[in-house]
Amino acid sequence: MKSFQVKMRHGISVVLVLAAVFLAMSAAASVPANPAAGENVEDKALETKAKDSAPSTTASHPVPDDKAMRLEGEKRFQANCSRCHASPPTFPPRMMATILRHMRVRANITDEDRKLILRYMTQ
Amino acid sequence: MRSVRFCFRKLVRAALPGALSLAVAALGQDAGPNVALPQNSTIQSPAPNENSSAPQGSPAVQGNSQSYSQGGSIEQELGISPVPVLTGYTSYFTRVNAGQVQDAPALSPLLLIPLGDNWLIESRGALAETYSKNAQGDFAGKFAYGVVYAQANYITKYVTVTGGRFTTPFGIYGERLAPSWIRALQVTPTAVPIASLSALGGMLRGGVPAGSDKVNLNYAFYFSANNTNHIVATDRSTGGRIGFFFPNQRVEFGASYQQVLQADRPHSVGAHFIWQPYRVPLSVRSEYVRTSGTKGSGYWVEGVYRLSQIPSLKRVEFAARAQQFFAAPNLKAATIKKLGALGLDANQADGGVNYYFANDVRGTVNYGRQFIAGRNANLWTVGMTYRFVMSAWPGGGAL
Structure with a gap:
């Protein structure tokens, strides 16, 4: 009987957590784009810029330009680093390279993310 | 026998010069940029905020670009040679747990x-002293130390091979959120120590785009040997974790599994979730853990909100967490006593404020209310953390 009660409590708890998460997600998705209400304008602008100047792989632009790569790097930085901790300051390039190698292991960031973030953080 | 020795010597004489030249070539190619560069070699590193088109004109960077196009690393392309770094954090906390006062300075260096x-x-170490009142009513310190991890990693594009002592890849708290300078609330969730947290063995891990740049797959699989040394104690176990990260939505979820291969051989399963909406400076993190053994199950949900839109309050961060822990059913009294906090059902709510004096210096005030049958308690934590980062190599800190 006790194990049944425990299972019931588990079930109710999981359902409550999932419901809370989905409520929060839907509430955030329905918030209008209002800077005063907490929208991160920089992120939004960055997203648009990155889309506009996305690295082109057409024959006329075989290599992505530096500006687009830096913007993409900033986007990857914002998406990856703040998942766990506050945005770090800029460190000297040789230290930054080591720290990003550490993050490649610790946070499982992809090789491409590491390259773009290193370029963004050191140039 | 003599002729065998003669042949062996001949073989060694013939092979030694070749092996030595190979080793020298390998060292020159790999370790060279790290150890052999003079201090002024940082001139190759592009200055911060410099337009990246400028350094490409310099001969040094041009040369490195050529080697990168032949399969070299991003460091070579940018003309940056990584240096040893000493980082970590130090903290000082005063805790009041159910009326019992503790002062706890700690240092955790990472090389x-x-x-x-x-x-x-x-390698990360941990040193902590905890002062609390003893039976005579005097404050006495208790020193604790250990090696959190000491591992060697070989990193390739799709897989990282790790050997040594490492934190088990189970859930997100142990690997990513545990350091005091990172965690938003200083009290560790009750359910976190359910799984075995440290391992001594090998691990394969990595993060790769899963078919497109909209989803990243991250994975980690490990095995661990049993080790009874008190500084680096580990269980014989195996397990892994798989996660999916959606960078455009900043959502990550995943699952973990762990099988202990000793004693009563319990297995643990876990699930984790992280969400950081672009619209608000909010982080939502959650974890669920369940074990088949005597350690029960539990979950926690945490929300962290940084007031970054209000200029005068942008250094302030609010955090709140709810958690429930369910002890395993039908535990004997002796087992409950042995398990301590994991022996009884508990509900707990925590809240706190963090203030960033600087990027690396943070003040913290946390309050938690713990509900356990017959002994509810208030948990207060007040303190500061300082994260330090410095070059451990001459010239490494040069811009």
């Missing part, structure tokens, strides 16, 4: 040593 293009040696 990172990059070697060549693919290697990283890393």
Whole structure:
């Protein structure tokens, strides 16, 4: 009987957590784009810029330009680093390279993310 | 027998010069940029905020670009040679747990040593002194120390091979959120120590785009040997974790599994979730853990909100967490006593404020209310953390 009660409590708890998460997600998705209400304008602008100047792989632009790569790097930085901790300051390039190698292991960031973030953080 | 020795000597004489030249060539190619560069070699590193088109004109960077196009690393392309780094954090907390006062200074240094293009040696230690009142009513200190991890990593594009002592890849708290300078609330969730947290063995891990740049797959699989040394104690176990990260939505979820291969051989399963909406400076993190053994199950949900839109309050961060822990059913009294906090059902709510004096210096005030049958308690934590980062190599800190 006790194990049944425990299972019931588990079930109710999981359902409550999932419901809370989905409520929060839907509430955030329905918030209008209002800077005063907490929208991160920089992120939004960055997203648009990155889309506009996305690295082109057409024959006329075989290599992505530096500006687009830096913007993409900033986007990857914002998406990856703040998942766990506050945005770090800029460190000297040789230290930054080591720290990003550490993050490649610790946070499982992809090789491409590491390259773009290193370029963004050191140039 | 004599002729065998003669042949062996001949073989060694013939092979030694070749092996030595190979080793020298390998060292020159891999370790060279790390150890052999003079201090002024940082001139190759592009200055911060400099337009990246400028350094491409310099001969040094041009040369490195050529080597990168032949398969070299991003460090070579940018003309940056990574250096050993000493980082970590120090903290001082005063805790009041159910009326019992504790003062706890701590230091946790982390040494990172990059070697060549693919290697990283890393080791984190932990030293802590906890002062509390003893039976005579005097404050007495209790010193604790240990090695959190000491591992060698060989990093390639799709897989990282790790050997040594490491934190088990189970859930997100142990690997990513545990350091005091990172965690938003200082009290560790009750359910976190359910799974075995440290391992001594090998691990394969990595993060790769899963078919497109909209989803990243991250994975980690490990095995661990049993070790009874009190500083580096580990269980014989195996397990892994798989996660999916959606960078455009900043959502990550995943699952973990762990099988202990000793004693009563319990297995643990876990699930984790992280969400950081672009619209608000909010982080939502959650974890669920369940074990088949005597350690029960539990979950926690945490929300962290940084007031970054209000200029005068942008250094302030609010955090709140709810958690429930369910002890395993039908535990004997002796087992409950042995398990301590994991022996009884508990509900707990925590809240706190963090203030960033600087990027690396943070003040913290946390309050938690713990509900356990017959002994509810208030948990207060007040303190500061300082994260330090410094070059451990001459010239490494040069811009």
